[in-house]
Amino acid sequence: MFSGSLRGRLLWWLLLPLAAFVSISGVISYRNAQTTADLVQDNALLSSMRIISEDIDWDSGNVSIQIPPAALELFESPEQDSVFYRVEASGHRLVEGSLELPLPPQTGDKPTLYMTRLEDGRAVRAVAYVRQLYDTGRTEEVIVAVAKTEGSRDAMVWRLLRPQLFGEVLTLVLAMVFVYLGLTFELRPLMKVKDDVADRNPSQLQPIRVARLHVELRPIVDAINQCIARMGQQAATQRQFISDAAHQMRTPLTLLVAQIQFARQRENRDAPLAEALAGMHKSSRKLTTLTDKLLLLAQAESAAPVSACERVDLSALIAGVLEELIAFAQSREIDLGAELEDGMVVTGDEALTAALVTNLVDNALRYTQAGGRVTVQTTRLNDVAIVRVIDNGPGIKPDARARVFERFYRASSHADGTGLGLPIVREIAHRQGGTVTLESGEDGIGLVATVGMRIWTAAT
């Protein structure tokens, strides 16, 4: 998960050594706490043992002891450790205490500290010591052993260790949080660059601004900018190619049209020849339309990004398009009209938007029967301008609706079309950040083509 993230990788770089450091320091702290707790426990055991051994005395020739309460009170703790003692005179005679507590193998004048286990398996820390008791020429060796379970000692280790561990873990967490925050904050310019690059559409080719970027990031951004510049050059070359192609294709086409027109102007009594010429005239017109649309499609595809951000008065534009098409509508006896909402201004390229509306209305006029009705309607939905072209023609079957956006697909062979109208509409709509959908009209009659466009805002 972190392998792809700079932030993650930097965190790992910091986290791993820091964690290692914290572990080592934790182990050392644990050792220290143990040593301290052992020392305290051993001191208590020694003190207790001394108090007990002080009280060993002779009683009618025998060694006897009254265990003083102080010797046991030393061990009082919330953990309620069990305390064991064993006082043995020479010849392993038990004077006081319990035989449960094992004695060390060797005991001497010095107190011996040792770990041992009781018969029931409990581990205890013990101290044993041999005291010489003298009495009228008799020497008695009394072994005194005191032991306790390690509850309070373990609790102490933990008490000593806890603040240390807490501090270390806190350091680790704080380090991570601050590194994360710092990186997030410092990586913001990089994220901005990322967003800037990610949000671009393919034709948005202005360079990324280098100002206010870290020195380390500049080479990357410079490299991206160089790449963008190369892409820009390529796009410009492509546009130039399209423009040149337009010129190159139109010149012979113009020639052909001029030749046919000239031929048709001559007095000609040969009827089949005249018919052939009329056919050629029609074909040349078709070819012209096809070339126009291909070029329009190519232009739409390579449209410069700046051109897609103009302020376009939709009502005026639609009125203009309808004025162009009214004669065509009239010739097909179609009632052409508009229901326009006032003050609709959208963001886009004026020429391309006009081409979009023209293609939609032209399609509607072309496929609607004589005596039909075609209406262009605009409405506003939040920040989207909706343009609907509604006709009462034959419509398009639902299964063919997706396919009509494919180039050269023709839903019907009845009318003269190029098969490029709707692909152009979609290309332009998408280029301008809009949408286009087709559906049936009211009561399933006709077709409604709906285009969504971005409402103009001063900010865009």
Next chain:
Amino acid sequence: MKLLLVEDDADLARWVMNLMQVEHFVIDWAQNGEQAETLLGLQCYDAVLLDLRLPGIGGKDVLARLRRKRDNVPVLMLTANGSTDDKVACFSAGADDYVVKPFDARELVARIKALIRRQAAGDKGQSIECGDLRYLFDSREFMLQSEPLPLRRREHAILETLMLKQGKTVSKSTLMDKVFTLDDEPSADAIDIYIHRLRKHLAASSAKIMTLRGLGYILREEEPREAFAAAV
């Protein structure tokens, strides 16, 4: 009337010349910008057909130099693509009009004639035409196929408004403003009636009043059905 055609494609030039000769124009041909400048210096033309893209000196440069010499011969640009950029470039260089290749011979001839007429009239613009309907500015009369068209006052006002905005949509409310004075009782239905009558008057004319439902009325020349066989 004498024309100069500046076009680098020899074949196309030949056929445009053929077409123009049929229309009884005298036409000279220059294959490049240099030749065009020489010819323009020597001869006096009624109109120039200038290709936008020429080898060597481009069409725009030829036009710019011509205008710098204060020569205001009407210039019609021939452009290969109908992009807005190209159109703007044509007009900003000082062109009077443009046609997009491949052009229709009838359209080309009509535009040349209109240019020459405008130039001859010195922009006094004695009349404007829509098909075979002509409007005379001096007398404010309409002529249909060279015969005066008798119209009643309000019919005349409506047709005049439509004629002056020929090819553009005129809304019903604009027409009402033009037709009714403050004293009149304005009525939208009345406009429909006048339009209906005007359509009867123009039944024989190639100029037609077309309705753009929801927007208004447009006066324009009816085009033969054949023109739409495979149009745009």
